Amino acid sequence: MMAKVKTKIGNDYCPQALFLYGTKQEDGQPHFGLFCWFGYYHSSEGLGVMACIGEEKQTKDLIRKNGVFSANLVSEQLLPLADYYGCTCGRTTPDKMKRLPTVEWGQVLDVPTIAESPVSFELEVKKTIPMGDGSDIFLCLIRNVTQDEQLLDTTIPFTERLMQAAPVLAPGDETYSSIDGRYLGKWGEPMKNMVNTKE
Ligand SMILES: Cc1cc2nc3c(=O)[nH]c(=O)nc-3n(C[C@H](O)[C@H](O)[C@H](O)COP(=O)(O)O)c2cc1C
Numbered sequence: 001m002m003a004k005v006k007t008k009i010g011n012d013y014c015p016q017a018l019f020l021y022g023t024k025q026e027d028g029q030p031h032f033g034l035f036c037w038f039g040y041y042h043s044s045e046g047l048g049v050m051a052c053i054g055e056e057k058q059t060k061d062l063i064r065k066n067g068v069f070s071a072n073l074v075s076e077q078l079l080p081l082a083d084y085y086g087c088t089c090g091r092t093t094p095d096k097m098k099r100l101p102t103v104e105w106g107q108v109l110d111v112p113t114i115a116e117s118p119v120s121f122e123l124e125v126k127k128t129i130p131m132g133d134g135s136d137i138f139l140c141l142i143r144n145v146t147q148d149e150q151l152l153d154t155t156i157p158f159t160e161r162l163m164q165a166a167p168v169l170a171p172g173d174e175t176y177s178s179i180d181g182r183y184l185g186k187w188g189e190p191m192k193n194m195v196n197t198k199e
Helices: 058-066 079-087 158-165
Strands: 019-024 030-035 038-043 046-053 068-073 103-105 112-114 119-130 136-147 168-172 175-178 183-186
Touching: 019 058, 019 112, 030 058, 030 079, 030 112, 046 058, 046 119, 058 068, 068 112, 079 183, 112 119
Parallel strands: none
Antiparallel strands: 019 030, 019 068, 038 046, 046 136, 068 119, 103 112, 119 136, 168 175, 175 183
């Protein structure tokens, strides 16, 4: 057996799925940012999401203001646009949203969602935990879930539907990976291949 070796603190090899958080701006336009510090909790009210947002940014301004946002699972098809949303600061780039996916609006909450995303959550913030160093953890109740119709076809084995959803993972080393282990580039690379976005 191989030895276990002490290493730097981090979560490499513990893959995280990526999500685009959608918020509504003051003028009614949608706003999106890319996030990976995302997990789940369960309470008597139902399933909840834990979302950690680091330093101040436009997404956090809008989540605080509205108390609601969407989390849209990033698929391989969405990765170039998602990478752009993750590498472009909303506060200092007023025209960040000149590139948009197909935007829909929540069925339950007033939040923008992404039609191309295989899974969208509509989230209501229940508690905000300020860590005191600029980082905040939002505990949110999942108020609604929408999924691609084909993901609900139970005649297809679940693992096959998982491959169809094609979620993008952030397994470490600032890289993107597919769910079946294909390398999808370094952070900041996929955005160079942006296509099919409205300008
Ligand atoms: C792969 C990836 C994952 C990210 N995950 C997070 C995260 O979990 N929390 C966070 O605060 N920022 C995260 N970021 C950084 C934000 O996406 C970045 O601050 C972006 O500017 C947010 O959009 P906004 O400035 O329009 O709010 C991530 C960036 C990348 C490329």
